[in-house]
Amino acid sequence: MIHLDLVQSPFSWALLLLGVLVFAAQRVLGKPSTKPAPRPFTPRAKHHPEYSEDAYHDIEPLHSLHLASEQPIQLRTFKPKYHLTMALENTTMSELVAMDNTYEARIKLRSDLIRENTHEVLAHRPAAGPAVSEFYAWMMEYLPSRFPTVYTRTPTGILNTVTSLTLPRNTTDTEQALTLLGSNVDTDFLFLLPAPATDASDGPKYSLEGFITCFPSGFSTRSKLGLSLADIHTPVPGYASKLQKPMDRFFASLPVGRIVKRHNWTITTKPDLFVTSGTHIHAGDQVTEGAQDEVDLARTVLRCERQTLHRLPGTKALVFAFKTYTYPIGQVRGEGSGEALAEAIEGLGRGNVPEMTVYKRQVLWAPRVTAFLRGEIDE
Numbered sequence: 001m002i003h004l005d006l007v008q009s010p011f012s013w014a015l016l017l018l019g020v021l022v023f024a025a026q027r028v029l030g031k032p033s034t035k036p037a038p039r040p041f042t043p044r045a046k047h048h049p050e051y052s053e054d055a056y057h058d059i060e061p062l063h064s065l066h067l068a069s070e071q072p073i074q075l076r077t078f079k080p081k082y083h084l085t086m087a088l089e090n091t092t093m094s095e096l097v098a099m100d101n102t103y104e105a106r107i108k109l110r111s112d113l114i115r116e117n118t119h120e121v122l123a124h125r126p127a128a129g130p131a132v133s134e135f136y137a138w139m140m141e142y143l144p145s146r147f148p149t150v151y152t153r154t155p156t157g158i159l160n161t162v163t164s165l166t167l168p169r170n171t172t173d174t175e176q177a178l179t180l181l182g183s184n185v186d187t188d189f190l191f192l193l194p195a196p197a198t199d200a201s202d203g204p205k206y207s208l209e210g211f212i213t214c215f216p217s218g219f220s221t222r223s224k225l226g227l228s229l230a231d232i233h234t235p236v237p238g239y240a241s242k243l244q245k246p247m248d249r250f251f252a253s254l255p256v257g258r259i260v261k262r263h264n265w266t267i268t269t270k271p272d273l274f275v276t277s278g279t280h281i282h283a284g285d286q287v288t289e290g291a292q293d294e295v296d297l298a299r300t301v302l303r304c305e306r307q308t309l310h311r312l313p314g315t316k317a318l319v320f321a322f323k324t325y326t327y328p329i330g331q332v333r334g335e336g337s338g339e340a341l342a343e344a345i346e347g348l349g350r351g352n353v354p355e356m357t358v359y360k361r362q363v364l365w366a367p368r369v370t371a372f373l374r375g376e377i378d379e
């Protein structure tokens with residue numbers, strides 16, 4: 001405990017005080033010269049020589065992809081204790097979209113949702129226009145480069161060989177771009193743009209300016225349009241204290257050319273992909289003590305999102321993308337992961353945000369779902 005002894009001697013206290021004063025003086029005096037001028041649409045990123053725009057064009061083709069025999073990615077990312085963290089991994093632009101044998105059914109469902117629930121799944125504010133056009137044009141290069149067995153280049157555009165429809169290479173019509181992305185790619189896309197910093201000590205705050213999101217997991221994406229990251233996540237327990245600062249900082253500094261990936265999971269007692277409410281309990285909701293959801297175990301699924309975040313090189317907008325996977329809990333039990341998932345479900349209340357058990361309605365479905373996963377009950 002050498003350190004403690006030092007701090008306890010009067011001389012060290014004087015040194016410590018001096019240090020604090022010097023630090024404070026640096027902050028006060030040094031600030032004006034180091035403060036960057038507010039520059040909307042320019043990330044306040046350090047120079048990252050390891051990242052460059054080449055990342056957007058250096059796409060690795062999957063020449064032998066055969067959609068019908070490609071199994072969906074099996075995500076089993078749950079842990080015995082639930083910690084609310086960013087938990088990011090680096091990935092590559094090639095990996096932005098994942099395709100598998102669910103594609104045809106999924107895009108049929110997506111097209112129906114876009115037609116029948118347009119207001120809920122697709123929206124944009126004027127600021128998003130240039131970012132959406134930029135992303136659309138890039139996707140029309142990416143898709144045939146990455147998935148040449150699904151999308152091919154023709155003289156008039158990009159042919160989707162599954163639907164036999166041809167997509168234009170470019171469009172400045174934001175609505176059309178979002179509709180075409182949503183009905184040809186089984187991934188949801190959200191476009192975030194920076195607002196100039198209001199507090200000089202912080203970077204810009206990002207807000208949702210446009211989206212095509214067919215598979216929301218229990219909330220209305222529409223109701224988030226125009227909101228900042230912090231406001232979007234108001235209902236999430238622990239977000240403000242644990243994630244808000246690191247997320248704002250991360251979003252502000254993500255350099256052009258870097259793309260990151262993360263996964264999350266939950267249990268839903270219905271298998272539906274388009275869910276705008278009913279999977280969360282919010283502050284103020286009445287929940288009767290001892291109440292339980294009616295859990296139809298045959299319809300209950302492990303629901304995961306594979307999420308990515310990257311910055312567009314031209315407009316500097318951020319694109320948050322996610323693909324949704326659902327796995328029947330019978331399948332999870334059958335493969336031998338039942339105990340691990342049951343532990344993770346109980347672990348929702350044992351991590352850094354125990355309130356997750358209420359937020360995710362775990363208190364209402366966990367007893368039956370964990371008993372099933374452990375083989376104690378079958379229905």
Ligand SMILES: *[C@@H]1O[C@H](CO)[C@@H](O)[C@H](O)[C@H]1NC(C)=O
Pocket residue numbers: 050088089090
């Ligand atoms: C991802 O890349 C960044 C920058 O190169 C690096 O600082 C970071 O440690 C990497 N993250 C992981 C999880 O490997």
Ligand SMILES: *[C@@H]1O[C@H](CO)[C@@H](O)[C@H](O)[C@H]1NC(C)=O
Pocket residue numbers: 137169170
């Ligand atoms: C598409 O966009 C690119 C880049 O902005 C431009 O060079 C090209 O002329 C556009 N093509 C069409 C068909 O509008």
Ligand SMILES: *[C@@H]1O[C@H](CO)[C@@H](O)[C@H](O)[C@H]1NC(C)=O
Pocket residue numbers: 217218264265266303304305
């Ligand atoms: C995953 O996280 C996102 C926020 O990043 C949230 O909107 C979504 O509901 C979560 N999904 C699942 C399946 O937990």
